[in-house]
Amino acid sequence: MSIGTCYFPEHWPSERWETDVQQMADAGLEYVRMGEFAWARLEPERGEFDFEWLETALEYIGDHGMQAVLCTPTATPPRWLVDDHPDMLQEEPDGTTREFGGRRHYCFNSEAYALETDRIVTRLAERFADHPVVAGWQTDNEYGCHGTIRCYCDDCSAAFSEWLQDRYGDIETLNEAWGTTFWSQRYNDFDQIQPPRHSAASQHPSLLLDYYRFSSDSAVAYNERQVDILREADDDWFVTHNFMSHFGPLDAYDVSESLDFASWDSYPTGHVQVQAQGEPSTDEYLVGSPDVTGLDHDLYRSAADAPFWVMEQQPGDINWPPYSPQPAEGAMRLWAHHAVAHGADSVVYFRWRRCRQGQEQYHAGLLEADGSPDRGYADAADAAADLESLPELEGSEASVAILHEYDNLWALNIQPHAPEFDYWAHLETYYRALRKRGVAVDIVPPTRDLEDYAAVVAPTLHLVDDELATRLTEYVDGGGNLLLTMRSGVKDRANQLLNEPAPGPLADLVGATVDAHEAPHPKQERALEYDGESFDYRVWDEWLEPETATVTGTHRAGTAAGTPAITTNDVGDGRVRYCGVWPEDELADAIVTDLLEDANVATTPEPLPANVRAIGRNGYSWVLNFTGEERVLSLPTDASVVVGSDTVPAYDFAVVDTSVTELEVE
């Protein structure tokens, strides 16, 4: 495991570079990421290439015993290139062009831009193939940032028609699959179909879902084009891409199929302000939430089923969330170890030095703008030193999987049908309940092999076909423990309602069907009895009709009073639970505790305190304290503390050489 940083030598005088690299080495850094956004520096005018500066920087890096990750610069096509291909710019649903002036100003379906991409990537790949300092590549940067996965231009329109033709073959198949009889939306020809541009009434949900798929596929194909060129030049270096937190429009599993491993960009105090539901706590403003951040760690580790990188790690205060407090003392070190605990191979701080120019001036670096160390520099050096105490670890094994599928996220975004419904927040409800017990979690698509998981949680498995129902039935039949939730088995893959009552093809497995659903106003009376105790829920509830299932939870208030809400069904050697509400945390805890018990999943002896997490990796456990209060660990007598001490200060952590199931934290 290692620490690195993101470096932009092109922003500073070349006389400074050696000092910079020396400072990096002094801090124990091992990787330097470069080249992202540098197209205009690499090719200031068409065909006039200047790669020398990058060579020079690589040389310094190599001289100091470090390695480099290079990036293709395609997120920022230069002005001269855009002038040559004005149609490469994206368009909004209302036809407004997304102009030059920021970044990501290109359409994934512009053939002209694809050729330009081939040209620059080929040139770079050939130049740096077999370079001893170049460990690997990051393609482009944060695909989809600033809302750029979905474009509504004419190139996209034509490509969408083709994509649909490939998918459906003939137009009647599409009409049937989408259900275009509704509102006379029938098409006579694929060419008639347009992106979901501005219209008076909302657009057809089946068209929308396919447009979301097509848009994601367009980015995936664009990325593969780059990956192929890079691999062709040198099959030794790795290729990765840096994803974003809780990012919906792009299918990270699809992108990851062509990557060696997935990376992501982690800004805990920012994400907690924009990704989490509800107002962050004071602690969360200072260090973020371990579950909001942890879910992304687990997602991107699972995406390529490989140890991941944090390709950008928050180095201090940042520029883009609403509020920008200084992180707590030691936060930058805490985050690095949080990532490592979740299975990170490398944590790369963004950026090396606060940039004087442009849109990110209010984004800290490990160094201040004046070149002196900022608060993050010491934290990064400490984190690197800590890792020296540890052997190189492999990724930990997770005994529980959460099923996550972008198609479901998209379908539910298209028709959330409740103001507070948020796909990620609902998934996090179960994730938090698991992590509170120290349980390691993979976040995988339903197509993955499930047999090795003792338990599987599938929040809102919305689009279900017979094949998936069969796979899940086999999993349970073979002894698996499956927790299904509300809004599952509602639609087919084309986003049409199923003919059968929900959960559709899963009804036999669940042993119950959904008689009614509702999205009540928060002030409406509601209550649920589970296992003899009273609990609360929110946003959504269902009234169940059990066939073979046993009712374990029942509505006790409102119009729903008396109807079943949670069921359990034994199938073969396994058991299926169905939770027909969005549970408040106490209820989620109760259900998940019962699930883990059935599945014989070992947990911490007691639930962990809020924002304190114990995470295991290869025999070691990280106890991470994201709160402002000191925590005390109780260890088994044969265990010892490898990093830190058994009294964990505020915003600090300890590493111990034992399993999380042996730990108590107070």
Added chain:
Amino acid sequence: MSIGTCYFPEHWPSERWETDVQQMADAGLEYVRMGEFAWARLEPERGEFDFEWLETALEYIGDHGMQAVLCTPTATPPRWLVDDHPDMLQEEPDGTTREFGGRRHYCFNSEAYALETDRIVTRLAERFADHPVVAGWQTDNEYGCHGTIRCYCDDCSAAFSEWLQDRYGDIETLNEAWGTTFWSQRYNDFDQIQPPRHSAASQHPSLLLDYYRFSSDSAVAYNERQVDILREADDDWFVTHNFMSHFGPLDAYDVSESLDFASWDSYPTGHVQVQAQGEPSTDEYLVGSPDVTGLDHDLYRSAADAPFWVMEQQPGDINWPPYSPQPAEGAMRLWAHHAVAHGADSVVYFRWRRCRQGQEQYHAGLLEADGSPDRGYADAADAAADLESLPELEGSEASVAILHEYDNLWALNIQPHAPEFDYWAHLETYYRALRKRGVAVDIVPPTRDLEDYAAVVAPTLHLVDDELATRLTEYVDGGGNLLLTMRSGVKDRANQLLNEPAPGPLADLVGATVDAHEAPHPKQERALEYDGESFDYRVWDEWLEPETATVTGTHRAGTAAGTPAITTNDVGDGRVRYCGVWPEDELADAIVTDLLEDANVATTPEPLPANVRAIGRNGYSWVLNFTGEERVLSLPTDASVVVGSDTVPAYDFAVVDTSVTELEVE
């Protein structure tokens, strides 16, 4: 009186149709509405018509003793038709096209589309003329839904110029009427005048008002074109249109002039969330508000001065309001009788079966998507059975009229001049006070004959000319009781301020003028003394200067303290009240009680409880309980309960054979 449903046979396999129709007949339904949105099914490609499926459906319906209402399918022109006439699409004020993909994607001023309309309507009218099962037609569907009354395209621009030329004759007359000297907005020629497209400063209020009139007139003319074709083919069938709740942009009186009766689409739990001011109560989330819904019943009954239809009645949970709770037990039956009490001839549930396809998947039907009965099916059957206990009734006579004019609504929307000012909510303040006393109300335009009304309430009679002043004076002079309110007689018909102080031409009638008005912030101190008691008001107040009027209400706080706010003036055999504030409910109740007493209008002995209403029709009274608590009726000894019992459960109702003025409800 009868119950019906909206049926889309084209969404289901033809093998199912007979089962569907049998189930309808089993429930006692008498009418089936069809064909709305079916253009692409009726004419899949230009000139290739397929009406057979509709014939077949009609046959089943006739065989089971029911009748059909057919719809012209013009709300959803098919893709191929739009491709032939891309200019038929509407445009936003900023020039953005409202594209294909939803519905209502046509401009009322597209001559190309008008000709296409003629073509399909003629074809349908000729095919089904004299068909024994077809009782009548609904034209198009919900004109103006999704904000489509007002379009800003070039066709509309040209049509507006013509419309203005017709209205004003020469441009100097328009310049004078509008007052275009202001900000040098003078026109030299009608051709120069454009729709109120996006501009830096706001647009001229006189142009805006005429654009709103023109837009409404455009839809009215478009509708008449359809009506004429339908009547020409068969003068026996009825023609109606389905209006929407509290819908402002289209003048329902104008549309209704060519209709046999008006219909409207009633979704009580939706309207109460988006039409009512303030947060709905828990009860209102479950059944809606009887006054919000009742006002629409009375408006559309008054629109054509004929018993109305609810052409779409909410059947269960629905897809479009923010929250979608399940309606209370029995709500769907309650709503049907609420409509009948207000004078409905038929209540048609929308839709028969939850649709698998498209934008309305989250909208319940009487049947589930799988064809089994949903909660509404039993309620609809019950409602139909209840009606068997009653003779066929005529519409009840209302002794009080509320004056409502779209021009006033538009003028006040253009310059509301107070953040909380809402035309409908203000009108509802008085409507609620009347309905709370069991008083039947017509909602009529000021041009209607008023002499038969014992009392007339005219909220914000904003635009007043001498002719109207004369008519109202004659009404009062002849013994009428008139209640005028704030913001009346402020402007002329062209939306210019009058030269005289408000209420302008009504000043003599009122016997007072408005010295000042204000729109205070809610936290500003205010109080009003009426009849010796202290009351509250909000949003708006006026300081009056009485001439011949007696002051009955006086400001007692703030800058206004001491100035008159409410007056009474005896004129001829009648009396005029003027209320210069937006009264809170207690004050509205006090004023309305005094008005009704003067007018000798019989009322319930006591005010009815909130959300409990007693409504009379032809000697019968419906007592409708929109609350979660049981209510007990006290009846005269000679009266009997026809439906239900004298203990009315939560969300239930009773019908009794006596007048509401004999009833007490506790």
Added chain:
Amino acid sequence: MSIGTCYFPEHWPSERWETDVQQMADAGLEYVRMGEFAWARLEPERGEFDFEWLETALEYIGDHGMQAVLCTPTATPPRWLVDDHPDMLQEEPDGTTREFGGRRHYCFNSEAYALETDRIVTRLAERFADHPVVAGWQTDNEYGCHGTIRCYCDDCSAAFSEWLQDRYGDIETLNEAWGTTFWSQRYNDFDQIQPPRHSAASQHPSLLLDYYRFSSDSAVAYNERQVDILREADDDWFVTHNFMSHFGPLDAYDVSESLDFASWDSYPTGHVQVQAQGEPSTDEYLVGSPDVTGLDHDLYRSAADAPFWVMEQQPGDINWPPYSPQPAEGAMRLWAHHAVAHGADSVVYFRWRRCRQGQEQYHAGLLEADGSPDRGYADAADAAADLESLPELEGSEASVAILHEYDNLWALNIQPHAPEFDYWAHLETYYRALRKRGVAVDIVPPTRDLEDYAAVVAPTLHLVDDELATRLTEYVDGGGNLLLTMRSGVKDRANQLLNEPAPGPLADLVGATVDAHEAPHPKQERALEYDGESFDYRVWDEWLEPETATVTGTHRAGTAAGTPAITTNDVGDGRVRYCGVWPEDELADAIVTDLLEDANVATTPEPLPANVRAIGRNGYSWVLNFTGEERVLSLPTDASVVVGSDTVPAYDFAVVDTSVTELEVE
């Protein structure tokens, strides 16, 4: 000092004009402003001029002993003119045209419109040159109202490229100055640079700042073109322009360079609703805030360093803020004297008579729409009579300057970096602390001579170069007292971060640097100790690192605890304070009190009560009571009350012939 009104004879029959002018004279008015917005009346068709009506009005005015201010009518080009030059319309960042229909529908960079402007202004100037009744001119009207300083059309794009070429000479200089290496935003040629139109990511802050400068310069140049023509025709009349409250996009100092004096349009109950932070108090809804209004008085007096005019004074209730209460009794008189106290030469009420036509119908005049006196008429007459008691006064001398620069406002608007950061509100924090002690304040740009000021307050002196640092150092060195605040010395003039830590070139002067900054969430713990007492701050804080400075304020909570926050540094004969937080009022009061003591600035014996102000001018003091409670003055024995009495009623004032430093108000 005098009172006047804004008159639109063109809106009323000519038979009325003499009556109007007689009524004005009766009220003691001395100036009548006219002609604004009258282009279509002055030139109804191209080349057909009609100036007779204006001549006639001038004649009446002269006959009644008054003088006129004429306006160029360029804010409202007529429809026929726009039809001749459709490209003269402005465009939004997304390309939407700002259409005809309101006002200000022209681009400052349209050469076609500039020529039309020359034509009409020349014609008017020649016609009225040496006219005995015309005292001077107002150019155009409220440049920038409705968001029209910044336009994004192609004319602006071309002009921007030229402006940049003039500023930077060659493209590499621009690339270097802006820092276009960031995100590959390098330009090869000035022609490539576009306005900051809609883009997916935000635009480059250096481009944005220059676009804001360019846009302001474009309006300045347009104005100068008018001024030159007017002066050429007659060099005796004055030329002014009417600015707006707290208006950011236009540099009032630059515009004022070509004016004889600055004017502004004062609407106290409107500004307090839209300009002030937080919810106004009840009093403020009735009379506005003396500091919000006073800051504009001081700004525009300072802009041209000359007695200013209120060219539009609120006459009663108005049409544009959210709420429109009637002003308190006497408010219109209070405002006139508030302006005079701050150094106004004339206060001109807008408008004479409520207009029947167009967008401003809900805007009161001194007369009602029917021509009878409204509430403001008596107040205006009283204000005029009051002025008779006073001699003609010169502007008072301010001993304290607040430094204000539009470039800083723009840079901070581009990157506020905290949701509640507002440039004006921060400046007002210090302004209020000064005015609370009766201290007169100039609001001047940093380029003004400072040596005569005993103290200088420089809130957020964001962009600092060596020249400014030198000037400020000289000021302090020579005995000046300087208060610098947070976010100063952060960037260079091109909006790049400085290489050095803030306050950059001011670091030696301050004797400290900024080690870290943060924008904490309001709920985060924070506290500051200053001079042994505990204080609060908000929005922003910095952690200081003193070199030569003494720490006077220290963080006592949160991550910042223990770090310095406020410093003092003695330099030469003077002293520099640096306040690294946005202080709550109590802290601002404490710091300002210490500053004034050091600078020997005389103050009121006690801080004035909230919304009560004592303002001196040439030996007289106005005590202005913007509250609903009576106030009692204690005067020195030799002082006397010239207007009012020593008991000042609610919303009233008194003038006394002594200095504010002798006054106590209870």
